[in-house]
Structure formats: C-alpha cells, structure tokens
Amino acid sequence: MSETPYREPTPDGYSAAWADLRRRRRAAALTIASWVGVMGAMPVAGAAAGSVGAGAVLISGLVLMGWLLRPKMRIDCFNCPACGKTFSRLRFAQNDFARRCVHCGIEMGTPKNAP
Numbered sequence: 582m583s584e585t586p587y588r589e590p591t592p593d594g595y596s597a598a599w600a601d602l603r604r605r606r607r608a609a610a611l612t613i614a615s616w617v618g619v620m621g622a623m624p625v626a627g628a629a630a631g632s633v634g635a636g637a638v639l640i641s642g643l644v645l646m647g648w649l650l651r652p653k654m655r656i657d658c659f660n661c662p663a664c665g666k667t668f669s670r671l672r673f674a675q676n677d678f679a680r681r682c683v684h685c686g687i688e689m690g691t692p693k694n695a696p
C-alpha cells in the first residue's frame with residue numbers, strides 16, 4: 582500500500598504524444614548513427630573483397646539508404662497533438678528536428694492545459 586493519499590496522475594494526451602515523438606526521433610538518430618558506421622566500414626570491406634565485392638558493397642549501401650527512410654517517414658507522419666497537422670512538415674519544407682510545431686507553434690513538451 583502506498584503512503585501517498587492520491588493516485589499518480591495519468592499522463593495527458595499531449596505528454597504521451599511528446600513521448601512518442603521523442604521515441605521516433607531517438608530511433609531515427611540511432612538509425613543514422615548505425616548507417617554512418619556501416620558506410621564507414623564498407624570501403625574496408627570492399628577493398629578486402631576485391632572488385633566483385635565493390636559491387637556488392639555499392640548495392641548494400643543503396644539498400645541501407647532505403648533502411649533510413651522508415652524512421653524519417655515516422656517523424657514526417659507525426660501529427661501535432663494541439664492542431665492535428667504534421668508537426669515538422671509543411672507542404673514543401675520540413676525540419677525533422679523542429680522543437681515547435683511548424684503550423685501552430687506549440688513547443689514540444691508543452692502540457693495540455695498550459696496557458
């Protein structure tokens with residue numbers, strides 16, 4: 582039994598959405614970091630494998646570039662909890678690591694009942 586008289590407050594919809602956005606951005610950053618590591622190791626692997634290996638290395642790099650698209654798409658599709666529009670993407674411009682919604686300007690992490 583807890584000694585506190587009240588239950589822990591449940592997170593509002595905004596804080597759950599912000600946590601989701603942070604998770605998506607963390608996944609994208611980890612994907613980019615791992616991609617840079619793999620691409621850095623590819624010339625060494627290609628040199629060790631010879632001319633036939635160079636083609637395989639090139640194809641592997643292209644496949645890995647496709648691997649980068651998924652976390653980017655997840656960030657692009659995140660909807661702002663305040664206005665419901667895409668948080669970081671306008672029609673022709675986007676900032677995947679924006680701190681404020683590009684439509685309504687609400688800052689990431691703002692609670693639902695903030696003034």
Ligand SMILES: [Zn+2]
Pocket residue numbers: 661662663664665666668682683684685686687
């Ligand atoms: Zn918004």
